[in-house]
Amino acid sequence: MTTRVTVYCAILLIGCGCLTAGALTEQWRYVARAAVQQIVADGKGGCVIADRDASNFAGVVWLNQKGAVQYTAGVVTGSPFATIVNGCSASQLLYTGTPGFPMMAQVDKKGVAKPVVAFGGYLLGMPMMMPFGPSRLDDKKGFFVVNVNTNTDVNTVVRYLFK
Amino acid sequence: MSRILFTTGMLLGALFSVMHVNAATQRWSYDDAPTIVSVMADGSGGCSYVRRETNLFGSIIWLDKKGTLVYRADFTTNLPATIVRCTKKQLIYATYQDSWRFVQVARDGTATPITAGNNTLTVPFLAEEIPASFTTDRKGFFGLLVKIPGSRVTLIRFDYK
Secondary structure, eight states: OOHHHHHHHHHHHHHHHHHHHHOEEEEEEEEEEEOOOOOOOOSSSOOOEEEOTTTSSSSEEEETTOOOOEEEEEEEEEEEOOOOOEOOOOEEEEEEESSOOOEEEEEEETTOOEEEEOOEEEESSSSSSSSSSSOOOOOSSSSEEEEOOOOOOOEEEEEOOOO | OOHHHHHHHHHHHHHHHHHTTTTTTTEEEEESSEEEEEEEOOOOSSSEEEEEEEEOEEEOOOOOOHHHOOEEEEEEEOSOOEEEEEEEEEEEEEEEEEEEEEEEEEETEEEEEEEOSSSSSOOOHHHHHHHOOOOSSSSSSEEEEEEETTTOOEEEEEEEO
């Protein structure tokens, strides 16, 4: 009797395993230059990330739906209090950097950056209430996670599809 | 050294601005606040935001897509104020004065307190300490112009084109 129950349980577990093994599919991954502090999905399978190294120098990398880099800005801020990514869609990216003083930039899908201009001062994309802005990790077909290697601290952004 | 960096940055920024001045179009601006701590786009061109006076007393302000004031509430407290939801049809916010108070505001500016019987309503800890900002929508975005000199803040609506 005990053996039969054990066999049934084993069959049930194997069945569950088969049913759930295909739940998520890794689509691509991107090894970041430094610790990833913000990910904003573009809604079409790509995303923009802000990464910040131990010296607080932060950069922006915009990845398309295949995980390829379509825009990168090496060091956009050295301020530990600056919010960086303000918004991202498949056609454009908005971020605020501090090249000497805060400046907001609009990047088109060709990777051409233009400043957002208003006269009489400097522009911020959102209030400086925290060292990084909110993340948006998901879209219609999948989501993004940060895979941290616990031996090397290397951060890798991984794109998963829901199926 | 910092002054040199600042000046260099200003010059580079000005040059950059002249080279690419047509990036985004400013539609309207609003306020001359000591500081703005949270902005939430309504998804249709308007937004709500939390401003603070120099004594840190807070206000909630809701603007429509033309930058016209829909609703304003001023508080005699420096305790947290959190925007819960903002669409073109309604605003829901929470503020703290003796206890957390949630308010729903209709498009005509009518404010109705949200009650939960004998229960206490609250917001997640992070939302009260670090209110999130969502500053973009389908057609444009909001930026904060920090004026020089003085550092007072004006909210600006830009269209992407």
